Amino acid sequence: MLHTPGIMRAKKAPTADLTVLERLRTAGLRPTRQRLALAKLLFAQGHRHVTAEGLFNEAKEHRVDVSLATVYNALHDFTEKALLREISIDSSRSYFDTNVGDHYHFYFEQSGRLQDIPAERIALANLPEPPDGVVARVDVIIRVKD
Amino acid sequence: MLHTPGIMRAKKAPTADLTVLERLRTAGLRPTRQRLALAKLLFAQGHRHVTAEGLFNEAKEHRVDVSLATVYNALHDFTEKALLREISIDSSRSYFDTNVGDHYHFYFEQSGRLQDIPAERIALANLPEPPDGVVARVDVIIRVKD
DNA sequence: ACCTTAATTTATAATGATTCTAAACTGCTT
């Protein structure tokens, strides 16, 4: 059985990977092995809410060898490039949301879990103008005792 | 010039102090020297937003001798007894708000300052019900690039 | 393919806010 190692090695990864690679490039981020692997974990399925520690553990489970520092770096780089959005729910840790569109959140205090609420599910009217400066974003968090 | 040390010592503090003492008692908190002093700083004037570190420094300026641990204890005790409300704006520190009524916030990212928005200034309609559990509270934070 | 360079990764140390500990102290009731 003949095979062509060179071509095998050069063979392109499945579509999902390509997309991730393009996303990174488009964002102006060098698609390193680590960033690609983390981005794949983050963006493979639907929207997610992760913590640095959580993503780090997930990477380990998937035999993705990255340092915790790199997970932090990647999360911040992705956030800076609007691939992620950072959410402050409690002072003890930060969550990162793969949904960067306009939306709000349920926060379940017991479990520490977050759930998206589509923007159209809440009518926010009469938003006051800030005394000065410009509105960067409006966060709405419905805290639920579950 | 005669004076009566015993009576002087026993003399009641001004109204504000009495009120603070009553507030603590009513809340079921023992009115210790430290808690009284901190409560006075917190509730003397209008509504305020403080951090533990900030209140600690303010205490020092006023020659109120309390430890940082006590400031943390007091802030948490007050919050538990609904004399304060804790607000999570960013993951690096907690703010405590002396306004425990229904209201929202402007957050000025540059300065790290918070400003109250009265509840009636924002119309929040169609709030979705949580899938399970009960709504503990709804936070609205308007983040301002100033 | 090979170089060069700047960006990235990494182990590890450092930081900073907060919490814990366990010993000393103090309101409050008897």
Added chain:
DNA sequence: AAGCAGTTTAGAATCATTATAAATTAAGGT
């Protein structure tokens, strides 16, 4: 006045996050 549960405290410990500085690697040019 005495005793005790509730508080305070200095200092150590914790935890998430950031900084450091050396090693690695992606990208572009030759």
